[in-house]
Amino acid sequence: MFEITRRHFLAGSSSIFLTTGSLARAAPSDELRIVALPSIFADMYSALGAAYQAGHDVALNIDTSIREDETAVTTVLRSAMVGELPDVLFISPNCLRVFADRKLAQSLDDYQRNEAGWGQSFSPAVTRIGRFGASMHGLGFAVSMPVILYNLDLLKRIGVSEPPVSWEAITALGRKLDAMGKGQVVGAFMEYDNGGNWTFHCLLNGFGGRILADDERNVGFVGPEGLAALGILRDFGACGQARTDMSRDQARQAFSAGQIGILCTSSSSYAAIAKRAEGQFQIAMRPFPVANEAGHLPAAGPISIMFSKDREQRQKAWEFMKFASGVAGQTIVATHTAYLPANDLALGTEALREYYASRPNLQALIPALSVMGPWEAFPGENSVKITTVIKNHLASVVLLKVAPKQALEQMGRDVSDLLPLH
Numbered sequence: 113m114f115e116i117t118r119r120h121f122l123a124g125s126s127s128i129f130l131t132t133g134s135l136a137r138a139a140p141s142d143e144l145r146i147v148a149l150p151s152i153f154a155d156m157y158s159a160l161g162a163a164y165q166a167g168h169d170v171a172l173n174i175d176t177s178i179r180e181d182e183t184a185v186t187t188v189l190r191s192a193m194v195g196e197l198p199d200v201l202f203i204s205p206n207c208l209r210v211f212a213d214r215k216l217a218q219s220l221d222d223y224q225r226n227e228a229g230w231g232q233s234f235s236p237a238v239t240r241i242g243r244f245g246a247s248m249h250g251l252g253f254a255v256s257m258p259v260i261l262y263n264l265d266l267l268k269r270i271g272v273s274e275p276p277v278s279w280e281a282i283t284a285l286g287r288k289l290d291a292m293g294k295g296q297v298v299g300a301f302m303e304y305d306n307g308g309n310w311t312f313h314c315l316l317n318g319f320g321g322r323i324l325a326d327d328e329r330n331v332g333f334v335g336p337e338g339l340a341a342l343g344i345l346r347d348f349g350a351c352g353q354a355r356t357d358m359s360r361d362q363a364r365q366a367f368s369a370g371q372i373g374i375l376c377t378s379s380s381s382y383a384a385i386a387k388r389a390e391g392q393f394q395i396a397m398r399p400f401p402v403a404n405e406a407g408h409l410p411a412a413g414p415i416s417i418m419f420s421k422d423r424e425q426r427q428k429a430w431e432f433m434k435f436a437s438g439v440a441g442q443t444i445v446a447t448h449t450a451y452l453p454a455n456d457l458a459l460g461t462e463a464l465r466e467y468y469a470s471r472p473n474l475q476a477l478i479p480a481l482s483v484m485g486p487w488e489a490f491p492g493e494n495s496v497k498i499t500t501v502i503k504n505h506l507a508s509v510v511l512l513k514v515a516p517k518q519a520l521e522q523m524g525r526d527v528s529d530l531l532p533l534h
Contacts, residue, residue: 144428147175149203181204188211204310204487211419217417218418220242254451257379260282261377261397265370266289283300283348289351289374306378307499309502321335321337368388368389382473412487413454416433443461497530505526
């Protein structure tokens, strides 16, 4: 059985139920089982399901009880062993490889080819984000990008009116803010404990590096790009983060309370942070700098993956996935979260033009969609374990316990030991 879902059901969780069905038992043939991450956007998934049901005669059972990707991956793989997979999973794109490698994710190539006028309804990013190897195994649903939040009131206190645009200037500003705060304000904080080591990927890819070598069998981060990425983490540690290390949730709350001057986070977290800070200070949001012309920012935010093996269930799953990635579904995503639409055709609608025009911080992110790219994942059975290994090394750097060069060399050895033999 789908274990986490069963546990949460029996505990009376707040998961979305659009029918009276339960994932703790086999789904009836007319019910579509959907597991949707992250749990913090349960309201958005509820609105998406309600909008779909308004025009389709299908029962939906949407479970939003899981927040972390790693938890979902472990649970889905365990459930696959007893034949209890959901029909559709919404999860971060770096997790796709795990399911594609194990032949659990269904190929969507034939479904797309059979859709007349696909290009008129879906932008290339919808299919690009969900590709693995030569096939499409997922549909892009929502885009979260790495962003920098600035407490403008604190910036004004040191005479800065415009947020900087380079890492060197950002960390220099962070040190000034930390000195001004005299221990009461952390100058700058970089979230390094995101699922899948996303922050490290963002820094590395922004400098033009890759997590894997071209052969995809060896590490690719042990080089100047990886060293530059760890150098940024060290610099944030020197901005006060090493003095007061926090989880990302604690850091977001501290920023909302005016206790952090600069916060590097994900764009999807912005709405909740801004709501808590409302009336206290002004916030500016900017995308991460891309320091190399060949660099890109890895797209986070969920994609949809199909697991259904029954032909009729697969067709139902495909129809729902199309709706979610279509203009109507993307409008719900944009207006209920700080995610940007994966299908940028939705940005051309009057509703979203007006929506973003009235929200300059979100509007400032739209140009960065052009530099969004893939979020790589490590192959093999140890991909989740590798994530933990890397996170521990990142912590040692940001806490100023280990120098970037030393950490990078050891991290390369540790990850190499966990990759499949070749």
